Amino acid sequence: EAGVAQSPRYKIIEKRQSVAFWCNPISGHATLYWYQQILGQGPKLLIQFQNNGVVDDSQLPKDRFSAERLKGVDSTLKIQPAKLEDSAVYLCASSLKEGGPQHFGDGTRLSIL
Amino acid sequence: GENVEQHPSTLSVQEGDSAVIKCTYSDSASNYFPWYKQELGKGPQLIIDIRSNVGEKKDQRIAVTLNKTAKHFSLHITETQPEDSAVYFCAASNPGQLTFGSGTQLTVLP
Numbered sequence: 001e002a003g004v005a006q007s008p009r010y011k012i013i014e015k016r017q018s019v020a021f022w023c024n025p026i027s028g029h030a031t032l033y034w035y036q037q038i039l040g041q042g043p044k045l046l047i048q049f050q051n052n053g054v055v056d057d058s059q060l061p062k063d064r065f066s067a068e069r070l071k072g073v074d075s076t077l078k079i080q081p082a083k084l085e086d087s088a089v090y091l092c093a094s095s096l097k098e099g100g101p102q103h104f105g106d107g108t109r110l111s112i113l
Numbered sequence: 114g115e116n117v118e119q120h121p122s123t124l125s126v127q128e129g130d131s132a133v134i135k136c137t138y139s140d141s142a143s144n145y146f147p148w149y150k151q152e153l154g155k156g157p158q159l160i161i162d163i164r165s166n167v168g169e170k171k172d173q174r175i176a177v178t179l180n181k182t183a184k185h186f187s188l189h190i191t192e193t194q195p196e197d198s199a200v201y202f203c204a205a206s207n208p209g210q211l212t213f214g215s216g217t218q219l220t221v222l223p
Binding site (some may be wrong): 041 | 117119145147149153155157158159162202204206208209210211212213214215216221
Protein backbone atom coordinates (compact mmCIF):
# COMPACT_ATOMS: atom_id res chain seq x y z
CA GLU A 1 0.00 0.00 0.00
CA ALA A 2 1.12 3.56 -0.60
CA GLY A 3 2.54 5.32 2.42
CA VAL A 4 1.82 8.75 3.88
CA ALA A 5 2.62 11.44 1.31
CA GLN A 6 3.83 14.91 2.33
CA SER A 7 4.79 17.98 0.35
CA PRO A 8 6.86 19.98 -0.04
CA ARG A 9 9.95 18.10 1.21
CA TYR A 10 11.83 21.32 1.95
CA LYS A 11 10.82 24.94 2.52
CA ILE A 12 12.89 28.00 3.30
CA ILE A 13 11.14 31.23 4.31
CA GLU A 14 11.92 34.40 6.19
CA LYS A 15 10.53 35.05 9.65
CA ARG A 16 7.04 36.58 9.72
CA GLN A 17 6.17 34.94 6.39
CA SER A 18 3.50 32.25 6.10
CA VAL A 19 3.90 28.63 5.00
CA ALA A 20 1.63 25.63 4.43
CA PHE A 21 2.28 21.89 4.44
CA TRP A 22 0.16 19.19 2.85
CA CYS A 23 -0.42 15.58 3.90
CA ASN A 24 -2.20 12.68 2.22
CA PRO A 25 -2.62 9.77 4.66
CA ILE A 26 -2.72 6.07 3.88
CA SER A 27 -6.00 5.22 2.18
CA GLY A 28 -8.71 4.34 4.68
CA HIS A 29 -6.90 5.70 7.72
CA ALA A 30 -9.36 7.62 9.85
CA THR A 31 -6.87 9.18 12.26
CA LEU A 32 -4.32 11.76 11.17
CA TYR A 33 -1.60 13.42 13.24
CA TRP A 34 0.79 16.33 12.77
CA TYR A 35 4.07 16.29 14.70
CA GLN A 36 6.91 18.78 15.03
CA GLN A 37 10.42 17.33 15.26
CA ILE A 38 13.17 19.74 16.29
CA LEU A 39 16.71 18.65 15.42
CA GLY A 40 18.03 16.11 17.94
CA GLN A 41 14.65 15.52 19.59
CA GLY A 42 11.76 13.10 19.30
CA PRO A 43 8.58 14.12 17.47
CA LYS A 44 6.07 16.19 19.46
CA LEU A 45 2.36 15.96 18.71
CA LEU A 46 0.75 19.19 17.47
CA ILE A 47 -2.76 18.04 16.51
CA GLN A 48 -4.78 14.86 16.05
CA PHE A 49 -7.79 14.45 13.74
CA GLN A 50 -10.38 11.69 13.77
CA ASN A 51 -11.93 11.82 10.28
CA ASN A 52 -12.42 15.60 9.85
CA GLY A 53 -12.84 16.44 13.54
CA VAL A 54 -10.13 17.61 15.95
CA VAL A 55 -9.47 15.17 18.81
CA ASP A 56 -6.54 16.93 20.47
CA ASP A 57 -4.92 20.26 19.67
CA SER A 58 -3.72 21.09 23.17
CA GLN A 59 -0.09 21.48 22.06
CA LEU A 60 -0.79 23.51 18.92
CA PRO A 61 0.32 27.18 19.22
CA LYS A 62 -3.03 28.46 18.03
CA ASP A 63 -1.90 32.08 17.74
CA ARG A 64 0.19 31.14 14.71
CA PHE A 65 -0.55 27.53 13.75
CA SER A 66 -3.72 26.21 12.15
CA ALA A 67 -4.69 22.89 10.61
CA GLU A 68 -7.64 21.45 8.80
CA ARG A 69 -8.70 18.13 7.39
CA LEU A 70 -11.51 18.74 4.96
CA LYS A 71 -13.54 15.70 3.83
CA GLY A 72 -11.64 13.53 6.31
CA VAL A 73 -8.77 12.71 3.95
CA ASP A 74 -6.01 15.22 3.10
CA SER A 75 -4.82 17.73 5.67
CA THR A 76 -2.96 21.03 5.64
CA LEU A 77 -0.93 22.64 8.41
CA LYS A 78 -0.27 26.38 8.24
CA ILE A 79 2.06 28.69 10.12
CA GLN A 80 1.41 32.43 10.01
CA PRO A 81 3.54 34.33 10.91
CA ALA A 82 6.60 32.07 11.21
CA LYS A 83 9.17 32.55 13.98
CA LEU A 84 12.80 31.42 14.06
CA GLU A 85 11.94 28.71 16.63
CA ASP A 86 9.55 27.08 14.12
CA SER A 87 12.54 25.68 12.21
CA ALA A 88 11.93 21.92 12.39
CA VAL A 89 10.71 18.90 10.44
CA TYR A 90 6.92 18.68 10.29
CA LEU A 91 5.77 15.08 10.18
CA CYS A 92 2.37 13.72 9.27
CA ALA A 93 1.25 10.30 10.48
CA SER A 94 -1.90 8.25 10.08
CA SER A 95 -3.47 5.21 11.70
CA LEU A 96 -6.42 3.05 10.80
CA LYS A 97 -8.13 3.98 14.06
CA GLU A 98 -7.26 5.88 17.24
CA GLY A 99 -4.79 3.88 19.30
CA GLY A 100 -3.61 1.89 16.29
CA PRO A 101 -0.06 1.79 14.91
CA GLN A 102 0.95 5.14 13.46
CA HIS A 103 2.72 5.34 10.10
CA PHE A 104 4.75 8.42 9.27
CA GLY A 105 5.54 10.31 6.11
CA ASP A 106 9.05 11.63 5.40
CA GLY A 107 8.17 15.11 6.57
CA THR A 108 8.71 18.69 5.43
CA ARG A 109 11.94 20.30 6.58
CA LEU A 110 11.27 23.99 7.35
CA SER A 111 14.06 26.51 7.69
CA ILE A 112 13.32 30.03 8.91
CA LEU A 113 15.84 32.77 7.99
CA GLY B 114 1.13 14.35 31.05
CA GLU B 115 3.28 11.44 30.00
CA ASN B 116 7.08 11.70 30.19
CA VAL B 117 9.36 9.20 28.43
CA GLU B 118 13.07 8.97 29.16
CA GLN B 119 15.40 7.03 26.84
CA HIS B 120 18.96 5.79 27.37
CA PRO B 121 21.61 5.76 26.08
CA SER B 122 21.64 8.73 23.72
CA THR B 123 24.41 7.14 21.64
CA LEU B 124 25.40 3.49 21.29
CA SER B 125 28.19 1.93 19.24
CA VAL B 126 28.45 -1.84 18.77
CA GLN B 127 30.49 -4.18 16.64
CA GLU B 128 28.70 -5.92 13.80
CA GLY B 129 27.21 -9.15 15.08
CA ASP B 130 26.92 -7.96 18.68
CA SER B 131 23.66 -7.17 20.46
CA ALA B 132 22.28 -3.70 21.22
CA VAL B 133 19.89 -2.76 24.02
CA ILE B 134 18.02 0.53 24.38
CA LYS B 135 15.98 1.30 27.50
CA CYS B 136 13.02 3.60 28.16
CA THR B 137 11.01 4.53 31.22
CA TYR B 138 7.56 6.15 31.27
CA SER B 139 5.67 8.03 33.94
CA ASP B 140 1.95 7.50 33.25
CA SER B 141 0.79 4.11 34.56
CA ALA B 142 -2.28 4.39 32.29
CA SER B 143 -0.12 4.14 29.13
CA ASN B 144 -0.91 0.90 27.35
CA TYR B 145 0.87 0.94 23.97
CA PHE B 146 4.63 1.11 23.41
CA PRO B 147 5.98 1.32 19.84
CA TRP B 148 9.58 1.57 18.67
CA TYR B 149 10.57 3.56 15.60
CA LYS B 150 13.71 3.61 13.46
CA GLN B 151 14.57 6.89 11.75
CA GLU B 152 17.18 7.15 9.02
CA LEU B 153 18.63 10.46 7.89
CA GLY B 154 16.12 12.49 5.89
CA LYS B 155 13.34 9.97 6.45
CA GLY B 156 10.30 9.77 8.69
CA PRO B 157 10.16 7.38 11.66
CA GLN B 158 9.49 3.77 10.63
CA LEU B 159 7.58 1.49 13.00
CA ILE B 160 9.72 -1.59 13.69
CA ILE B 161 7.95 -3.28 16.59
CA ASP B 162 5.32 -2.50 19.20
CA ILE B 163 3.91 -4.02 22.37
CA ARG B 164 0.73 -3.58 24.34
CA SER B 165 0.46 -3.58 28.11
CA ASN B 166 -1.14 -7.03 28.31
CA VAL B 167 2.02 -8.64 26.87
CA GLY B 168 5.43 -8.88 28.56
CA GLU B 169 7.59 -9.67 25.55
CA LYS B 170 7.36 -9.68 21.77
CA LYS B 171 9.87 -10.84 19.18
CA ASP B 172 10.22 -10.35 15.43
CA GLN B 173 13.28 -12.02 13.92
CA ARG B 174 16.33 -10.11 15.30
CA ILE B 175 14.26 -7.55 17.20
CA ALA B 176 12.55 -8.03 20.57
CA VAL B 177 10.83 -5.73 23.03
CA THR B 178 10.24 -6.36 26.74
CA LEU B 179 7.83 -4.51 29.02
CA ASN B 180 7.84 -4.29 32.81
CA LYS B 181 4.59 -2.56 33.80
CA THR B 182 5.40 -2.58 37.50
CA ALA B 183 8.67 -0.73 37.00
CA LYS B 184 7.26 1.28 34.07
CA HIS B 185 10.10 0.50 31.72
CA PHE B 186 10.49 -1.19 28.37
CA SER B 187 13.48 -2.14 26.28
CA LEU B 188 14.45 -2.82 22.66
CA HIS B 189 16.86 -5.66 21.95
CA ILE B 190 18.54 -6.07 18.57
CA THR B 191 20.61 -9.23 18.08
CA GLU B 192 23.21 -9.98 15.41
CA THR B 193 23.47 -6.31 14.48
CA GLN B 194 24.24 -5.34 10.89
CA PRO B 195 25.53 -2.06 9.42
CA GLU B 196 22.04 -1.33 8.05
CA ASP B 197 20.75 -1.24 11.63
CA SER B 198 22.63 2.07 12.07
CA ALA B 199 20.00 4.80 12.62
CA VAL B 200 18.25 6.78 15.36
CA TYR B 201 15.80 4.72 17.40
CA PHE B 202 12.87 6.23 19.30
CA CYS B 203 10.67 4.68 21.93
CA ALA B 204 7.19 6.03 22.62
CA ALA B 205 4.29 5.54 25.02
CA SER B 206 0.61 6.07 24.32
CA ASN B 207 -2.69 6.26 26.19
CA PRO B 208 -4.37 6.02 23.73
CA GLY B 209 -3.51 7.51 20.36
CA GLN B 210 -1.31 10.38 21.49
CA LEU B 211 2.31 9.21 21.36
CA THR B 212 4.92 10.72 23.66
CA PHE B 213 8.41 10.04 22.30
CA GLY B 214 11.74 9.57 23.99
CA SER B 215 14.71 11.69 22.96
CA GLY B 216 16.23 9.03 20.69
CA THR B 217 19.30 6.76 20.57
CA GLN B 218 21.86 7.06 17.78
CA LEU B 219 22.93 3.46 17.09
CA THR B 220 26.11 2.93 15.11
CA VAL B 221 27.07 -0.58 14.02
CA LEU B 222 30.78 -0.78 13.27
CA PRO B 223 31.84 -3.21 10.51
